[in-house]
Amino acid sequence: MTFTKTLWRKERQxxxxxxTILGPLQHAGGALIDQVYxxxxxxxxxPTGSVGHEWKLMPKRWVAFQFSSGRGYAPKIHISxxxxxxxxxxxxxxxxxxxxxxxxxxxxxxxxxxxEHALHLVKEVFKISG
Numbered sequence: 001m002t003f004t005k006t007l008w009r010k011e012r013q014x015x016x017x018x019x020t021i022l023g024p025l026q027h028a029g030g031a032l033i034d035q036v037y038x039x040x041x042x043x044x045x046x047p048t049g050s051v052g053h054e055w056k057l058m059p060k061r062w063v064a065f066q067f068s069s070g071r072g073y074a075p076k077i078h079i080s081x082x083x084x085x086x087x088x089x090x091x092x093x094x095x096x097x098x099x100x101x102x103x104x105x106x107x108x109x110x111x112x113x114x115x116e117h118a119l120h121l122v123k124e125v126f127k128i129s130g
Contacts, residue, residue: 015033022077077108094117
């Protein structure tokens with residue numbers, strides 16, 4: 001799909017609208033998206049589901065986000081990264097789990113105090129994925 005500059009900017013902005021469900025984590029989600037766009041300047045996020053809370057980076061698929069919140073549940077940012085979990089273990093206090101895709105891992109941000117560690121992992125996986 002070929003994008004005009006205006007359409008490309010619109011596509012890049014769509015993900016920000018889905019952050020409102022995160023309440024106190026809304027700005028943390030924005031910081032993570034901003035960092036991905038800074039690292040991968042020719043990419044944009046595309047929704048993967050009909051609800052619009054799951055997003056994958058296109059055309060370079062090295063990161064994906066899922067934003068969740070619900071009645072009685074604290075908001076969470078799930079980050080899927082194109083790296084084996086063992087690659088990142090010991091580099092962060094965040095729990096690194098196996099992702100849905102076999103060679104990907106997943107971390108979850110549940111508080112603003114975890115943002116620094118999540119930003120570090122995003123940057124590290126970008127370096128690995130080239």
